[in-house]
Amino acid sequence: MSGLLPGFADPVADAQSAFRAVLEAVARPGRVQRLPRSPAPPAPLSPAAGAVLLALVDAETPLWLDAGVTAAEWAVFHAGCPLVAAPGDAAFVLATGAPPALAVLDPGTDEEPQRAATLILQVATLEEGHGWHLAGPGIEREHRLRVAGAPDGFVDAWAASRARFPLGVDVVLCAGDRIAALPRSVTIREG
Amino acid sequence: MSGYNFAYLDEATKRMIRRALLKAVAVPGHQVPFGSREMPLPYGWGTGGIQVTASVIGAEDTLKVIDQGADDTTNAVSIRRFFARVAPGLATTERTAEATVIQTRHRIPETPLREGQVLVYQVPQPEPLFRLEPRRSETRRLHALADYGLMQVKLYEDIARHGRVGSSYDHPVMVNGRYLMSPSPIPSFDNPKMHRSPALQLFGAGRERRLYAVPPYTEVRSLDFEDHPFVPLRARGRCSLCGAGDSYLDEVVTDDRGGRLFVCSDTDFCGERQAMREAAE
Numbered sequence: 001m002s003g004l005l006p007g008f009a010d011p012v013a014d015a016q017s018a019f020r021a022v023l024e025a026v027a028r029p030g031r032v033q034r035l036p037r038s039p040a041p042p043a044p045l046s047p048a049a050g051a052v053l054l055a056l057v058d059a060e061t062p063l064w065l066d067a068g069v070t071a072a073e074w075a076v077f078h079a080g081c082p083l084v085a086a087p088g089d090a091a092f093v094l095a096t097g098a099p100p101a102l103a104v105l106d107p108g109t110d111e112e113p114q115r116a117a118t119l120i121l122q123v124a125t126l127e128e129g130h131g132w133h134l135a136g137p138g139i140e141r142e143h144r145l146r147v148a149g150a151p152d153g154f155v156d157a158w159a160a161s162r163a164r165f166p167l168g169v170d171v172v173l174c175a176g177d178r179i180a181a182l183p184r185s186v187t188i189r190e191g
Numbered sequence: 192m193s194g195y196n197f198a199y200l201d202e203a204t205k206r207m208i209r210r211a212l213l214k215a216v217a218v219p220g221h222q223v224p225f226g227s228r229e230m231p232l233p234y235g236w237g238t239g240g241i242q243v244t245a246s247v248i249g250a251e252d253t254l255k256v257i258d259q260g261a262d263d264t265t266n267a268v269s270i271r272r273f274f275a276r277v278a279p280g281l282a283t284t285e286r287t288a289e290a291t292v293i294q295t296r297h298r299i300p301e302t303p304l305r306e307g308q309v310l311v312y313q314v315p316q317p318e319p320l321f322r323l324e325p326r327r328s329e330t331r332r333l334h335a336l337a338d339y340g341l342m343q344v345k346l347y348e349d350i351a352r353h354g355r356v357g358s359s360y361d362h363p364v365m366v367n368g369r370y371l372m373s374p375s376p377i378p379s380f381d382n383p384k385m386h387r388s389p390a391l392q393l394f395g396a397g398r399e400r401r402l403y404a405v406p407p408y409t410e411v412r413s414l415d416f417e418d419h420p421f422v423p424l425r426a427r428g429r430c431s432l433c434g435a436g437d438s439y440l441d442e443v444v445t446d447d448r449g450g451r452l453f454v455c456s457d458t459d460f461c462g463e464r465q466a467m468r469e470a471a472e
Contacts, residue, residue, distance in 0.1 A: 183406075
C-alpha cells in the first residue's frame with residue numbers, strides 16, 4: 001500500500017461536482033460531460049472512472065472491477081467497498097477492458113428495477129455530434145454519440161437489454177476526464 | 192453554521208440519495224425507496240425535497256425556494272435560509288430565470304424552465320394509487336405490471352358523478368408511457384408544464400421515504416379519456432396586481448362583505464410583470 005495514490009482533493013465538493021456531471025449525463029443521454037475535479041487514480045483507471053467510482057461507490061455497494069490489484073486496492077481504500085468475484089453480484093461493475101456481457105449483470109426485478117447494476121465502462125474516446133443515434137427520455141429529438149473502443153456487438157446487446165425495460169443495466173462511459181451515460185431507457189441505432 | 196457538513200447531510204447519506212436519484216432518472220416515474228433521515232424540521236415541511244436538494248447542490252449553484260408559488264412564505268423563507276446557513280458559498284435568489292436549482296412546494300413556476308435547471312418537488316404522498324389501494328406491497332405489484340385499471344375506474348366514476356374528470360390538483364400522470372405517477376399536489380393547471388420540460392424534475396417524499404424523477408423532454412400525459420379530455424383548471428379572472436390573464440391565481444378575501452380579488456400565485460412572475468409595467472409608464 002506504500003504507493004497508494006490520493007482520492008479526491010476536496011472530498012465533499014469534488015464528489016458533488018462529479019455526481020452532478022453523472023446526473024446531467026444520465027438525464028441527457030449522449031451529451032458528453034467533463035469532470036475537471038477528478039482524482040488521478042492508478043492505471044489503467046481514467047480520471048473520470050475514478051471520479052465516478054469515488055462519488056457513488058461505498059460500503060453498501062459491492063464492486064466488481066477488472067483493473068488489477070493496484071486499482072482494486074485504491075478503490076477499496078478510498079471507497080471502502082466490498083469486492084465481489086462475479087460481476088452478477090455487483091452493484092457497480094467497472095470495466096477497463098472487454099466488459100462482462102450485459103446479460104450477466106443484475107437487471108433488478110419487476111418490482112424493484114432500481115436494484116439493477118451500474119456499469120462504468122472505460123472507452124477510448126467520446127464525441128458528440130456523430131456516430132450512434134440515441135433516442136428516449138432526456139433527449140429532445142435525437143442525440144448523436146461516437147464511442148471509440150466500445151465492446152464488439154454492444155449495440156445488439158443493448159437492444160436485447162432495452163427490450164427488458166424497466167429492467168436493465170445503466171452504463172456510464174468514461175474516457176479521460178469525460179463521461180457520457182446510457183441509462184436503460186435509451187435506444188441506440190448504429191449510424 | 193459551523194459543525195455541519197456542507198448542505199447538512201453527511202457524505203454517506205448523500206451518496207445513498209445520489210445513487211437512488213440516478214436510478215430514478217433511469218426509470219422515469221418509478222418510485223425508488225431511500226433511507227430518509229431525520230431533518231431539523233418536521234415531516235410535512237418538505238424534508239424529502241430538502242434531502243434531494245442537499246444531495247444535488249454545490250457551492251456554484253443558485254437556489255430558489257417556493258411555497259405555493261411564493262418566495263416569501265414561511266416554508267420557503269425558512270428552507271432558503273437553512274441552505275444559506277449550511278451551504279457556504281451557495282447563492283439564493285427569488286428570480287426563476289437566475290436559479291439553477293428550484294425547490295418547490297405545490298407549484299411549477301410560470302416562467303418557462305430551461306436546460307440546466309433542476310426542479311425539486313416536495314411530495315407528501317408519492318403513491319398515486321394510495322387512496323385506491325392502501326397496501327404498499329400491492330401497489331408495488333400494480334406498478335410492476337403497469338396495471339392502472341383502478342385509477343381509470345376512479346376517473347370514470349368522477350365523470351359519472353360530476354360530469355368531468357374531477358381532480359383540481361394532484362391529477363395523476365403517465366410518465367414515458369410506462370409508470371403512473373403523482374405530480375405532487377400541484378394544481379392541474381401546472382400538469383402540462385411537466386410534459387417535455389427542458390429541465391430535470393426530481394421528487395422527494397421524506398415521510399414516505401420515496402423519490403422519483405422525470406428526465407428532460409419526457410412525455411408526461413395527464414390521465415383522461417378520449418371523450419373526456421384532461422382540462423387544466425384555472426380561476427376565471429385577471430391578477431389584480433399585474434393584470435396577467437394566463438397565470439395561476441390565488442383568491443384573496445379583502446373584507447367581510449364578500450369583497451375578493453385574484454392575484455398571481457407565482458410572486459416572482461407577478462413582481463417582474465409589475466416592474467415591467469412601471470418601467471413602461
